[in-house]
Amino acid sequence: MKLLLHMCCGPCSCYPVKVLREEGIEPVGYFFNPNIHPYKEWEQRLVTAKEFAQKVHMEIHVDENYMLRDFLKKALPAEEIPNGRCRMCYSWRLEQTASFAAENGFDAFSSTLFYSIYQQHELMRETAEFFARTYGVRFHYEDFRPGWQEGIDISHELELYRQPYCGCIFSEEERYSKALRKQRRKEAKAKKRARLGEENRNASVERMG
Ligand code: SF4
Incomplete structure (x- = not known):
């Protein structure tokens, strides 16, 4: 199966890539994260995603556009609705992944977001399934959360930069x-x-x- 794996960052990719390979699936990484700010943080996560891919010999596609203004245009109105910002953020990234997978001949897509114990797993699953139907490409669902600690250990072994907050400037404020x-x-x-x-x-x- 040709699987496109959306990567939210390098550390969160460690466990999903290991598990997929054990299942005989060779994923291709896809870095598309307009939700990461400010610029230096986005750049650091992009560099780390590439570093991870290079260290584990995985093919990767990256979107090199920093989209702070586009994100804010979507996020500010979404802030008015309970949970609106994260809902928008999941939708944007998963839709783009499904669309990229369909356009580039992948059989299926997934995301390292399904590894995070901090994200809204069921909401993301419904969102991914919706865009799978919309774009006519399969969503490969796996709950990677049981490997949370193992993923952290691998990221330390690979000496990857680990970020201290989710991504957007709102989450940075919430953290500090x-x-x-x-x-x-x-x-x-x-x-x-x-x-x-x-x-x-x-x-x-x-x-x-
Ligand atoms: S908190 Fe995380 S998931 Fe929610 S909008 Fe910010 S970056 Fe996206």
Whole structure:
């Protein structure tokens, strides 16, 4: 099977490539990540993806365009909708991968995003399946998450750069801003209080009934 493997970065590719090869599939890497900012970080991840491919002797295609402005045009309106930004981000990357796979004669596509324990796995799976149908190319689903630690170990052995945040400037802020973390904790507590209040009200209504 000719499989196009979208690579979100070098370290996340370690385990999926190992497993696919054990299954007799030789993946071809595809780096397309308009969600990574700022420029130096995007460049570092691109260089690391190429370094990984070279170290494990894997063919790779890369999109060398840095697309901060295009990303922001899509992300800012999406921020208004709960979970909208990540939904848009998964869609963009998986659609581009499906489209590239179809145009270039691949039988199937997958993504190293399915290795991450931090991403929304089921949402990405539905999204990939949708674009597989749209572009007439198979989505090769595998849950690579059980190999999380093994992937980290391999990335250390290969001496790959490991990034400290998901990718976009929003996630960079979420990772480093103490004020934002404090605000998120406050919001979570307020939600919990509201939920408990609702449960208590329902319990009293039931008792009265
Ligand atoms: S947090 Fe990660 S998945 Fe969500 S929009 Fe940013 S880069 Fe994409």
